[in-house]
Amino acid sequence: MTILVAIGLGFSMLSVLFVRRTMKCTRRGQILRAGGACVSGIASATLAALVAVLVFSYFTYARLTSEQLVSRIEFTRLAPFEFRARLMIEGERDRIFLLAGDEWQLDARLITWKPPATILGLDPIFRLDRLSGRYGDIDQERTAPRTVHALSPKPALDVWNVARRVPWLLPGVDAQYGAATYLPMLDGALYEVSLSRDALIARPANDVARDAVSAWQ
Helix, strand or coil: CHHHHHHHHHHHHHHHHHHHHHHHHHHCCCHHHHHHHHHHHHHHHHHHHHHHHHHHHHCCCEECCCCEEEEEEEEEEEECCEEEEEEECCCCCCEEEEEECCEEEEEEEEEEECCCCHHHCCCCEEEEEEEEEECCCHHHHHHCCCCEEECCCCCCCCHHHHHHHCHHHCCCEEEEEEEEEEEECCCCCEEEEEECCCCEEEEECCHHHHHHHHCCC
16 A cells, blocks of 8 residues: 555655646746646646555455454344344444345455565455345245445445456465355354454354354255
8 A cells, every 4th residue: 555655655746846837838828838737737736646546445344353243233024024123333334224135145355465565564455345145045035125225424435456467566465355254143142253364264253143143054
């Protein structure tokens, strides 16, 4: 990320220099040179703004220093194959979602780094992506109602997408991939979800959840 900040500052400085050159050429009556400098300044300022948006997108992800608890999720049965899920994330207000099915799935996006980014002390970063309901039975999965909920807003310029489409802009990215975990839903079941450096891990957090996992087929 330090590399991106340096690139953004470089483009910002260039835009300032081009603005000064535009003003200088205008005072001297050098209209063509002033126009060229003005266009270059606009281009540099635009690139600086894009990099700034990308840096902001980076901070929508959380740092991952080791396996850590990222959420807890509790279920209340409302009807057959219909549950209310309460998603609890540290530092955020609890969120309520309706899920159809008899299983739940949580997805996350992860980005890991390689040199030179690791030399800068960058840790892997992650962002919880979506929560969805699913069915253990394949035929139900094909035909029954599906529910899926976004857990993070989609930024105008996402560091994930840039790393995939313009890799030269983020040379320190080693891999960007999705991770998911799923377990059965049961009335009163409580689960804890942790994230390691390469996977989401869901574990039962009460007896109801442990019984649900034990009977899961």
